[in-house]
Amino acid sequence: MSILVIRSAQLNAPAVPTPTSLGHLKIRGLNEKDLEIAAANPELHLTAEFARAAKGRGDLACGAFIGDQLIAYCWRSERSAPETNGFWIRISPPHCYAYKALTLPAFRGHGLMAAITTRLDAEYLQRGLSSRVSFVNSSNYASLRAGDKAGYETIGRILLLRWSQRYCHIRTKAVRKIGLDIYRPSSTDHTS
Secondary structure, eight states, rough: EEEEEEEEEEEEEOOOOOOOOSSSSEEOOOOOHHHHHHOOOOOGGHHHHHHHHHHTOOOOEEEEETTTTEEEEEESSSEEOGGGGEEEEETTTEEEEEEEEEGGGTTSSSHHHHHHHHHHHHHHTTTOOOEEEEEEEEOHHHHHHHHHHOOOOEEEEEEEETTTTTTEEEEEEHHHTTTTEEEOOTTOOOOO
8 A cells, every 4th residue: 555645736836946056067957868878877777768769759858967967856747647656747838747766865854856846836937827736655754745845745645555456546535626637558559
């Protein structure tokens, strides 16, 4: 059993300044070369297959760099995105889904995710969307704190029950209202 905390924030949140405590820090979108280099670094937990599939679905990623070293990143989707254990999250406008975020341990606590979030918000505002949604396992206190810094507020929960090859989920009313769903695609579903 998992309890997923669903969080949301308006995309028009005030701009977060780029942290200056880390020297020559750059916040920018991730290109193909960045993703190729990141896939070779096991600390970043990002595979080439994942990056190709996400880019192929139209998802965007933004990262924080010191020099050429990627030290933090986050992905966004307008439709569906993979999550853990074979599950996917589906979202629809006016929301985008923030997922697969990571800050290397040595760089945590500097506000990097808030700065990355601000950069991605600008892109999705231009696309006509108005809010970002994410989920965090209820026991992941570090991610809940990072979400607070990025302007997230808890809007509801999903109770995910798994047994053997089956699962069921219960969404709170607010989660159903925004159209967020969690599902496991069939072998013929190519989830676009």
